[in-house]
Amino acid sequence: MPECLREGYRTAYQPYVAAPALLYIDDAVEGGLIATAGGGRMLGAVGLVLAVAIGVTVLAGRRLVRPIRDLTGAAQRMEAGERDARVEVNGRDDVARLGAAFNSMATSLEHTEAQRRAMVSDIAHELRTPLTTLRGYLEAAQDGVVAIDAAFIASLLDESVLVQRLVDDLQQLALADAGQLHVHPEPLDAVELATQVATAHGARAAAAGVALSVEAPSPVAVEADPARLRQALGNLVANALHYTPAGGHICIRVDSRNTMVALSVTDTGEGIPAEHLPRIFERFYRADPSRSRDTGGSGLGLAITRSLIEAHGGHVAVQSTLAEGSNFTIHLPRVSPVSPHR
Ligand code: ADP
Numbered sequence: 001m002p003e004c005l006r007e008g009y010r011t012a013y014q015p016y017v018a019a020p021a022l023l024y025i026d027d028a029v030e031g032g033l034i035a036t037a038g039g040g041r042m043l044g045a046v047g048l049v050l051a052v053a054i055g056v057t058v059l060a061g062r063r064l065v066r067p068i069r070d071l072t073g074a075a076q077r078m079e080a081g082e083r084d085a086r087v088e089v090n091g092r093d094d095v096a097r098l099g100a101a102f103n104s105m106a107t108s109l110e111h112t113e114a115q116r117r118a119m120v121s122d123i124a125h126e127l128r129t130p131l132t133t134l135r136g137y138l139e140a141a142q143d144g145v146v147a148i149d150a151a152f153i154a155s156l157l158d159e160s161v162l163v164q165r166l167v168d169d170l171q172q173l174a175l176a177d178a179g180q181l182h183v184h185p186e187p188l189d190a191v192e193l194a195t196q197v198a199t200a201h202g203a204r205a206a207a208a209g210v211a212l213s214v215e216a217p218s219p220v221a222v223e224a225d226p227a228r229l230r231q232a233l234g235n236l237v238a239n240a241l242h243y244t245p246a247g248g249h250i251c252i253r254v255d256s257r258n259t260m261v262a263l264s265v266t267d268t269g270e271g272i273p274a275e276h277l278p279r280i281f282e283r284f285y286r287a288d289p290s291r292s293r294d295t296g297g298s299g300l301g302l303a304i305t306r307s308l309i310e311a312h313g314g315h316v317a318v319q320s321t322l323a324e325g326s327n328f329t330i331h332l333p334r335v336s337p338v339s340p341h342r
Contacts (some may be wrong), residue, residue: 084110119283130159166300173303185224185336185338190229190261200230200234232309232330235302237252239301240267250267250268253266262331264328269325271321280318281302305328
């Protein structure tokens with residue numbers, strides 16, 4: 001062993017070993033005792049640390065990568081049209097939260113997709129009836145089976161009015177969905193507006209033998225878009241007229257409650273079965289499909305009323321008892337939260 005190496009070992013061990021022991025350091029180095037024992041232990045320790053580090057890294061990597069790989073797979077399956085693709089969520093860490101967010105997004109997409117499909121099928125169904133009737137009339141006229149007189153033209157006109165109304169209603173709901181159903185609130189007297197609606201429906205009520213009245217304490221100030229509010233209240237009164245037999249009574253009440261104003265329409269009509277009430281504001285939902293279609297209802301009136309009132313920051317509620325009558329109430333904030341400049 002070269003002298004410089006021996007000297008190096010001596011200097012290195014001097015602070016740690018007793019002076020007499022340094023006399024034997026040459027033998028220990030030459031016998032390979034120091035280098036072999038220390039080197040082996042050191043190598044062993046380094047090896048162990050490395051192995052543990054690699055093991056932990058691989059395990060942690062797998063734990064992190066597996067859910068991300070599952071997420072990627074689920075997203076690809078969704079893209080390929082598998083709308084019910086979901087991931088398993090374990091734990092509460094960030095990756096688990098990402099998985100939960102993906103699942104709830106997928107559920108909401110699936111719901112929207114189902115609604116869209118139902119809507120398209122409902123629209124097709126609603127358009128088919130008046131269009132089939134129109135075609136029947138026109139084919140009969142072409143074959144010379146019916147005379148083209150004023151009554152015939154009036155029938156054609158009735159059917160085309162139905163189609164037009166359905167398309168107008170759909171357009172209004174599409175605007176509401178797009179957040180573009182603009183309201184222009186202004187200060188107005190809710191009692192005066194209710195009286196206008198009652199007057200507009202007065203002739204129909206009289207013809208149907210139904211009493212129509214307005215009950216209101218005094219002028220009730222509210223901020224609302226007069227045209228939109230007239231339309232919403234008008235829909236409720238038109239429905240009440242549809243479903244109230246001759247001899248019945250419809251009452252429009254205006255009430256002021258703290259920060260809210262309530263406009264209610266109560267009828268003594270046929271009422272709505274309890275099981276239908278939760279769905280009555282849905283598009284195309286009808287408690288009695290055959291009957292309301294016969295009377296020209298599109299099943300969109302209440303959905304439109306609700307979107308008009310929600311655009312004002314208000315809501316609509318219903319209470320009904322079968323064979324006794326129904327009560328629909330519009331609740332509006334007295335001061336509109338919607339900017340008049342919207
Ligand atoms: P429609 O055009 O069919 O009247 P709406 O959305 O206005 O559609 O109403 C949905 C359904 O709610 C109606 O088909 C009817 O079954 C029920 N309905 C609404 N208003 C009344 C009422 N005042 N009395 C009884 N049933 C009602």
